[in-house]
Amino acid sequence: MKKILYLCALSLVLFTCKNEVATEKSETTINQERPEFSIVIHGGAGTILKKNMTPEKEAAYKAKLEEAIRTGYEVLKNGGTSLDAVTKTINVMEDSPLFNAGKGAVFTNEETNELDASIMDGKSLNAGASAGTTTVRNPIDLARAVMDNSPHVMLSGKGADRFAKEQGLQIVEPRYFYTERRFNALQKIKETQKTELDHDDKTAFYDSDIKDSKFGTVGCAALDKYGNLAAGTSTGGMTNKRWGRVGDAPIIGAGTYANNNTCAVSSTGWGEYFIRAMVAHDISALMEYKGLSLKEAAHEVIHDKVGGLGGDGGIVAVDKNGNVAMEFNTAGMYRATMNDKGDLIVKIYKE
Numbered sequence: 001m002k003k004i005l006y007l008c009a010l011s012l013v014l015f016t017c018k019n020e021v022a023t024e025k026s027e028t029t030i031n032q033e034r035p036e037f038s039i040v041i042h043g044g045a046g047t048i049l050k051k052n053m054t055p056e057k058e059a060a061y062k063a064k065l066e067e068a069i070r071t072g073y074e075v076l077k078n079g080g081t082s083l084d085a086v087t088k089t090i091n092v093m094e095d096s097p098l099f100n101a102g103k104g105a106v107f108t109n110e111e112t113n114e115l116d117a118s119i120m121d122g123k124s125l126n127a128g129a130s131a132g133t134t135t136v137r138n139p140i141d142l143a144r145a146v147m148d149n150s151p152h153v154m155l156s157g158k159g160a161d162r163f164a165k166e167q168g169l170q171i172v173e174p175r176y177f178y179t180e181r182r183f184n185a186l187q188k189i190k191e192t193q194k195t196e197l198d199h200d201d202k203t204a205f206y207d208s209d210i211k212d213s214k215f216g217t218v219g220c221a222a223l224d225k226y227g228n229l230a231a232g233t234s235t236g237g238m239t240n241k242r243w244g245r246v247g248d249a250p251i252i253g254a255g256t257y258a259n260n261n262t263c264a265v266s267s268t269g270w271g272e273y274f275i276r277a278m279v280a281h282d283i284s285a286l287m288e289y290k291g292l293s294l295k296e297a298a299h300e301v302i303h304d305k306v307g308g309l310g311g312d313g314g315i316v317a318v319d320k321n322g323n324v325a326m327e328f329n330t331a332g333m334y335r336a337t338m339n340d341k342g343d344l345i346v347k348i349y350k351e
Ligand code: ASP
Pocket: 044, 045, 100, 214, 215, 216, 217, 235, 236, 237, 238, 246, 247, 248, 249, 267, 268, 269, 270, 271, 272, 274
């Protein structure tokens, strides 16, 4: 009897030990697979075709995308937050005339530059946004200041410019945003409008010849070492926009969304459709309520929902496990991603 009891006790100990080892092993596997941190960016989606690109232009875009993502990568690697990585990465693209954000923003019908931006913290669900500013050099910094230092989520127009000044952000003359390329793109659209006999405003505004100049927003999504997600988006909007038009970029849930339970998303594309489809939040909601993976959710929203309405564009996103998505239904999207090991992917066209 004693012997039987001894054997029972021994097998219980062995069983418990085995289970502990098994649990430890599966957690280790998850940790090994999950990157320590992750980052992904876009520099706009649209009719970006290789036949319209020179090798020099392509190299310039790729170099700037790489510079931008390396900036965020260094922040994350050194233990910085995803919010800082997103802000600093976007600053690099805002300061480059290549993208439709900050310097190089597209022109409105009145030949001004009106900038929009937003940022969201996946940990607290805090968010900040600004729309239609004309003097703030880096609108993503303003969005961040709105989130951190104001009781509001979104500021617009003159009030937003004034708040930026009060916050000590870098203020510039509106002329700072001028680039010949964007100005010429506006003139071309206006010319098309004049010569089209049977147009309505909508067809002239979105003429297919100028599709390339329509887009070019910048955005970033990141996961930091502490498991916090963040996303941000900055843009000049759409060429020839009128009447104080605001796109999806500064709309939380459309252009930008981040939630530690699901993912962080930044959008680019035809803003009106992205607002109607609530793109960024919808991706998160499909993950949260329907259990879809990031890839499945992004595919459904961009192709079925936005595409179904007749809109075009794309998103970049990171989920809470560091998986990355770069989904678009346009010919191309300037994009890049880097994992915690420093493996870099920079792409422009559909591949
Ligand atoms: N989504 C932006 C807007 O509609 C444009 C873009 O992404 O390039 O304002």
